[in-house]
Amino acid sequence: MAAIIVKWILLTLFFVINNPKLLIQSQEQVPCSFFFGDSQFDNGNNNFLLTTAKANYPPYGIDYPNGTATGRFSNGRNIADFLAQFLGFDKPIPPFATASGSEILKGVNYASGSAGIRDESGNNLGDRISMNRQLINHGITVSRIALLLRSTTINDYLSKCLYTINIGTNDYLNNYLMPRLYPTSVLFTPDQFAEVLIQQFSLQLTTLYSLGARKVAVFGLGLLGCLPEELARFPTNGSPCVDSINNDVSLFNNRLRPLIDNLNNNLPDARFIFINITSISLAGPQPIGITVVNAPCCIVSSDGQCARNQVPCNNRNQYVFFDNFHPTENLNLAMALRAYNAALPSDAYPIDIRRLVQQ
Ligand SMILES: *[C@@H]1O[C@H](CO)[C@@H](O)[C@H](O)[C@H]1NC(C)=O
Numbered sequence: 001m002a003a004i005i006v007k008w009i010l011l012t013l014f015f016v017i018n019n020p021k022l023l024i025q026s027q028e029q030v031p032c033s034f035f036f037g038d039s040q041f042d043n044g045n046n047n048f049l050l051t052t053a054k055a056n057y058p059p060y061g062i063d064y065p066n067g068t069a070t071g072r073f074s075n076g077r078n079i080a081d082f083l084a085q086f087l088g089f090d091k092p093i094p095p096f097a098t099a100s101g102s103e104i105l106k107g108v109n110y111a112s113g114s115a116g117i118r119d120e121s122g123n124n125l126g127d128r129i130s131m132n133r134q135l136i137n138h139g140i141t142v143s144r145i146a147l148l149l150r151s152t153t154i155n156d157y158l159s160k161c162l163y164t165i166n167i168g169t170n171d172y173l174n175n176y177l178m179p180r181l182y183p184t185s186v187l188f189t190p191d192q193f194a195e196v197l198i199q200q201f202s203l204q205l206t207t208l209y210s211l212g213a214r215k216v217a218v219f220g221l222g223l224l225g226c227l228p229e230e231l232a233r234f235p236t237n238g239s240p241c242v243d244s245i246n247n248d249v250s251l252f253n254n255r256l257r258p259l260i261d262n263l264n265n266n267l268p269d270a271r272f273i274f275i276n277i278t279s280i281s282l283a284g285p286q287p288i289g290i291t292v293v294n295a296p297c298c299i300v301s302s303d304g305q306c307a308r309n310q311v312p313c314n315n316r317n318q319y320v321f322f323d324n325f326h327p328t329e330n331l332n333l334a335m336a337l338r339a340y341n342a343a344l345p346s347d348a349y350p351i352d353i354r355r356l357v358q359q
């Protein structure tokens with residue numbers, strides 16, 4: 001795993017060096033950008049919820065401008081921030097919880113830490129905005145945009161925007177893999193559970209389409225069996241990761257690509273793409289940089305999140321993980337870069353985000 005992740009970092013660095021224009025875009029490539037998902041994208045929505053899945057205290061945000069803990073589950077910017085930057089936006093896309101006035105014309109971030117495809121996922125941590133509730137919130141945004149624009153142009157406007165979704169992690173971490181709290185692992189085999197998730201996700205993506213979305217980037221799930229939290233909770237039998245978890249999750253990921261094909265074939269003008277985080281995590285040429293792949297940078301409390309007000313590691317750029325679940329800013333940059341501009345053909349299917357927004 002270490003060698004693999006290190007390879008991945010090098011590939012990414014190689015990529016940034018060869019694409020200097022990537023980081024400086026003078027013009028927005030889409031009129032608006034909407035984000036849906038969980039803590040990997042959340043930029044403040046959970047600050048307003050009764051939940052322990054919050055990141056609005058130090059040391060979260062220590063590398064964010066002004067060192068501010070905004071609710072982002074990282075030491076700095078998250079994937080949504082970097083994607084917005086690559087798309088040419090000069091400011092982050094605001095969280096739904098605080099977005100107001102005409103700023104919603106540039107997009108809204110609905111993501112919520114601990115949220116899942118299934119409504120009950122993440123309930124063990126408290127309140128969260130499930131994917132279904134995020135879609136309801138998007139319906140509210142669409143009505144507001146309709147009031148701000150002439151209603152005859154809204155469909156055209158919404159069809160040019162980018163919609164990025166990263167959800168499903170908590171249906172495993174905070175549901176299926178917690179048999180004492182959730183019945184799903186008794187009710188479903190791993191294969192059946194993946195199928196049930198995909199069927200519900202398919203309905204959700206179709207709802208998003210019916211709300212005007214045409215350009216949609218769907219992230220697959222990462223190697224959840226390699227998270228420090230799962231390494232602490234489950235035996236690895238000598239492997240660097242909990243292989244059974246990675247195997248369960250791959251059953252979901254393997255169904256995503258056919259789902260993307262189905263949606264593109266059945267929904268007129270739809271352009272869904274699949275971002276293969278497994279590919280982005282696994283492959284690449286020779287390496288430098290990251291040295292710590294299986295331990296968090298901050299001091300974590302019993303729930304695997306950073307303990308409040310504790311000083312984190314100094315060499316944050318050398319870590320994959322900031323807490324027991326969430327990548328450092330450096331890793332978020334790496335993932336966002338390859339989602340935007342694929343380094344390998346397997347990173348994005350059938351095209352990457354850069355090409356999607358050009359169409
Ligand atoms: C940083 O702090 C300064 C001074 O308080 C403020 O003007 C600026 O807006 C802050 N920047 C961010 C990104 O919060």
Ligand SMILES: *[C@@H]1O[C@H](CO)[C@@H](O)[C@H](O)[C@H]1NC(C)=O
Pocket residue numbers: 253254255256257276278279280282283346
């Ligand atoms: C994602 O990429 C990995 C590594 O290249 C590959 O093995 C896997 O089949 C891909 N998954 C999908 C769903 O395309």
